Amino acid sequence: MKRSLFGLAAACVIVVSLAFSVASSDAAPGPSETKGPSAVKRGAFLVKTGGCNDCHTPWKMGKNGLPEPDMTRMLSGHPEGMKLPPPPQAAGPWIWFGAATNTAYAGPWGISYAPNLTPDPNTGLGSAWTEEIFVKAIKTGKHFGTSRLIMPPMPWEAYSNYSDADLKAMYAYLKTIPPIVNHVPDSVEAPPPAPPGASPKKK
16 A cells, blocks of 8 residues: 555656646746747747836736737837827936836936837847847847947846847847837937036026
């Protein structure tokens, strides 16, 4: 009887382990490849769980009365037809603000717009954003990997901890999603603060 119970318990452990292994494989494929179907699958997992749709996909009000990402414009960035007025002036603890679409933010750094991550050749990743440039931008926190700093709220500091293989997998996935033509405005950097004792400029 004890042997039967032990055998049954062992079998259960094996079945559970196999099930967990399959589920884990489906949910989070390994980062061993940087190209091909496995890389695309891994990249899709990372993009979807990494919150990329939170800012790069415009949000809308859903049927349940709560905002939700508009997946018909998945990862297309700030809508080009949405013209925003000047941001409110910061007061007290409120130092930054976000647009209703969750694709534009204003704060002490200036105004940042979520870029188009679709593979559209002219307004998205296209041919200008190579795999190397994409990885370098996330690793260094610099636009195109060389120019201005990537502005908040993009959490590049966290994403820079991804391995090169994972970032290449994300890039591989982004190159497979439907291209959307959407010209996103350039981010606007805030002017540098005036040196102490400087007189304010007259308008």
